[in-house]
């Protein structure tokens with residue numbers, strides 16, 4: 458009986474602590490929201506530029522030639538198994554696959570601002586599409 462009470466207390470403590478943490482995390486102003494959105498959209502814009510940049514790879518080919526307006530990029534299906542790579546991958550690994558193959562360029566580091574921007578752009582073009590990870 459005493460054990461149950463102890464667990465009950467711990468549970469209650471965690472619930473209260475969790476609620477407090479959420480309340481703190483939720484504090485932001487309209488000004489913050491406006492700034493965050495404009496930061497995001499500026500990265501989307503950089504992504505659109507990279508997507509149409511003949512200098513991204515080595516042979517002058519651009520992403521947009523095969524994926525106009527990010528067509529057939531299916532970001533909502535990631536992570537998923539990709540046969541080209543033989544395992545379950547996040548979308549940026551597939552972007553690197555296209556950089557290495559059709560664009561004959563070099564893979565970008567995961568944290569490379571161009572790779573982040575390409576993802577921001579691709580996801581922006583597909584906003585509102587229902588998540589469907591693993592789908593083919």
Ligand code: HEC
Pocket residue numbers: 508513518519520521522523524529530531534548551552555556559560575
């Ligand atoms: C010459 C045409 C071509 C170019 C240029 C190209 N791709 Fe692709 N892309 C493909 C093909 C082919 C696939 C493989 C489709 C598959 O098997 O899922 C693919 C797959 C993808 C996928 C995964 C799609 C899915 O359904 O899972 C993404 C994301 C992607 N490309 C992004 C890019 C980006 C970003 C660039 C520019 C760096 C680029 N591609 C350039 C032809 C191209």
